[in-house]
Amino acid sequence: MGAVPGPFSVNDRCIDCGTCWQFDPLHFAPTGSSSQVIRQPEGEAETRQALLALQACPVAAIGTTPELRRLTPSDGFPALVTRHAAGDVYYCGWASRRSFGASSWLVVRPEGNVLIDSPRWSAPLARRIAAFGRLQALVLTHRDDVADHQRWAKALGCSRWIHQADADAAPDAEHQVQGSAVVALDGALQLIPCPGHTAGSMAVLLGERRSVLFSGDHLWWRPEQAVLVASERYCWWDFQEQLRSVERLKELDVAWLLPGHGHAHAFAPGEWRAALEQTLAFN
Ligand code: SF4
Known part of the structure; x- marks a missing residue:
């Protein structure tokens, strides 16, 4: 076409x-x-x-005409993706060239809101995010998607999390995750080290049942074949280690996968594990 x-x-x-x-x-x-x-x-x-x-x-x-461009909504982003018992999840838009257009996500919840990966800096987006309430943290899933993290942290007064193995991409981040142990930001939000795509890749898990998993570039959905992709082509560190990290996610009960690149996807009960097993068998 x-x-x-x-x-x-x-x-x-x-x-x-x-x-x-x-x-x-x-x-x-x-x-x-x-x-x-x-x-x-x-x-x-x-x-x-x-x-x-x-x-x-x-x-x-x-591109479009000046007349249409003037109609660009000022309230489009963050755009609601799903409501979960542990927090409402929004897509932030405003992708950054510095993270090759990776998606970033906002979780709005009573414990404090969390931004997952950095959008392109935008004062209108910052005002919209601030209007949702206090931003507690900016979690950087891996070294590729840090974009304008310093500006966001300074403007919204949040602390940043990155894995120690990718920390040279954000050396002034306030918190570093060490090793392979899962870190609970609090009861409802966990940082899961998933080394492979990069040495310091992490996924972020919201909620324990019918969870939302923010996967960075560790995993994404390919709708044409209806498969979960762990990409060797776009693996920058160790693909066998990436597959071991995929294996560790099998016990989760994921309802939504929200990646940095590639398509998001909603899973019916039981589909997550079957999809992961298919990915592992294929590789
Ligand atoms: S693929 Fe990315 S860079 Fe190309 S037009 Fe779409 S948003 Fe812009």
Whole structure:
């Protein structure tokens, strides 16, 4: 399918990060090396979604008319993904080129809100996040997705967590996770070391039953084949260690997988373990 001409288009600045077609698959799709508009938005709701994809793009590769651009919502991000008993989860948009367009997530909960990986710095987004209440922590899942962490921490007064093995990417982070032991930020949020993609990769688990797992670049969902992907191609450290880290996640009861790159996915009861076993068997 070729690009559909009209007011929205993708130019050659595209870095093929996937942000637009993961957020708005109705209007954007990958070409294999870039992204293209596969349907021009019709009506208010579709136009809003395409404008938010434009706002989320880390390199301003999506263009539209000045008239439409003026309609870009100021309240689009954070965008609600799911409500969990342990906290409401939002996608932050505003992807950063410095983390190759990785997704970042906000958990809103009574114990203090937590940002998972760093969005591109944006004063409007910072005001929106602050309006949700006190930001307790910024958890950096691994060295690739730290983006503008210093600016976020300073502006919102939160402490940062990173694994010691990736800590040179954020040497002034207030907390370092050591070794392979799970760290409970508090009762409802755990940091799980998952070495492999990088030496200091971590996943973040929200809730104990029907949990939300923020996987960084450790695991993501590929909808075309309906499989969980642990990628050897995009493994920067030790793929066998990454598979051992995948194995350790089998006992979890995951309802939502929210990765840094690749698609998010909701799992029915029992599907998580079966999907992980399929991934391990394939590798
Ligand atoms: S968000 Fe921007 S850079 Fe990323 S795939 Fe879409 S157009 Fe390309």
